Amino acid sequence: MKKKHIQCPFCHGRIIDADEKIKTILLTQADIKSGRTADYFSKCPKCKNEIGIKKVG
Numbered sequence: 001m002k003k004k005h006i007q008c009p010f011c012h013g014r015i016i017d018a019d020e021k022i023k024t025i026l027l028t029q030a031d032i033k034s035g036r037t038a039d040y041f042s043k044c045p046k047c048k049n050e051i052g053i054k055k056v057g
Contacts, residue, residue: 013045015042024055
């Protein structure tokens with residue numbers, strides 16, 4: 001299985017690894033407040049922003 005890094009949209013730090021075949025959407029707090037939903041939440045270890053992670057496929 002090949003993995004890819006999912007990066008923070010703010011600082012581009014590594015948040016999590018995923019299978020390279022999985023597509024993800026990263027959501028910021030503004031996206032979440034506007035009604036979009038996430039499957040998972042993680043805090044970036046580098047900049048400490050909370051990121052929503054949505055698995056697309």
